[in-house]
Amino acid sequence: MQILPTHHHHNHHISSIPLHSPLRLSTTKPPRNVAVSAQFPTINNNNNDYSVSDSDLESRGFNLRSSASDLNIDHLNSVFVAVGFPRRDPNKIRIALENTDSLVWIEYQKTKKPVAFARATGDGVFNAIIWDVVVDPSFQGIGLGKAVVERLVTELLRKGITNIALYSEPRVLGFYRPLGFVSDPDGIRGMVYSTKPRKRK
Numbered sequence: 001m002q003i004l005p006t007h008h009h010h011n012h013h014i015s016s017i018p019l020h021s022p023l024r025l026s027t028t029k030p031p032r033n034v035a036v037s038a039q040f041p042t043i044n045n046n047n048n049d050y051s052v053s054d055s056d057l058e059s060r061g062f063n064l065r066s067s068a069s070d071l072n073i074d075h076l077n078s079v080f081v082a083v084g085f086p087r088r089d090p091n092k093i094r095i096a097l098e099n100t101d102s103l104v105w106i107e108y109q110k111t112k113k114p115v116a117f118a119r120a121t122g123d124g125v126f127n128a129i130i131w132d133v134v135v136d137p138s139f140q141g142i143g144l145g146k147a148v149v150e151r152l153v154t155e156l157l158r159k160g161i162t163n164i165a166l167y168s169e170p171r172v173l174g175f176y177r178p179l180g181f182v183s184d185p186d187g188i189r190g191m192v193y194s195t196k197p198r199k200r201k
């Protein structure tokens, strides 16, 4: 089902970012998560630069939202579960959203439920990390994921935040690359603290 047009018009600032380094994923044993980051130039985006405009989304039955106040956390949790994330304590999700700097979500007008979501935490000036990028499986592949990430990145850039990172599962790297994200730029390698028992060496 193709609701939204395919998009050949990418954001100028994003499409002009060269890939600084090739992906260095191990071919034998891919890591579960790969740190991906982007150094975006500061830009002034406007609605015309998005792959799909707010008004086009609205005419297709979707409302853009950037506040958590009218977001039903149980419905959001259901979307997380539908894409394979573990179901999380709604109270913890509420706290996480309170401590979130920027978020973008899309409401399906017919059901009033969230169908796409992305959020970013950070220090508000230098760094941000994008989390919980999800699109309801029934609404995937029609441009909603791209729509929320584009707007989230634009919002962060507007705040002057140019160091934007995220963790991507290997199968989703191809979604983030055209949006301006590169794997391990400048040889920087992501490290994640492991809560598993450590091996002594």
Ligand SMILES: CC(C)(COP(=O)(O)OP(=O)(O)OC[C@H]1O[C@@H](n2cnc3c(N)ncnc32)[C@H](O)[C@@H]1OP(=O)(O)O)[C@@H](O)C(=O)NCCC(=O)NCCS
Binding pocket: 006, 007, 083, 133, 134, 135, 136, 139, 140, 141, 142, 143, 144, 145, 146, 147, 167, 168, 169, 171, 172, 173, 174, 175
């Ligand atoms: C990954 C996800 C957010 C993408 O959202 P989506 O709405 O389905 O994607 P879109 O329709 O906006 O796709 C935008 C572009 O990315 C491409 N794309 C989408 N998913 C892709 C993937 N897994 N790999 C490569 N390209 C992908 C699309 O073909 C489209 O290309 P186009 O702009 O040339 O037409 C969504 O499928 C999802 O929620 N998946 C499960 C949860 C998940 O893995 N989240 C990421 C956690 S790190």
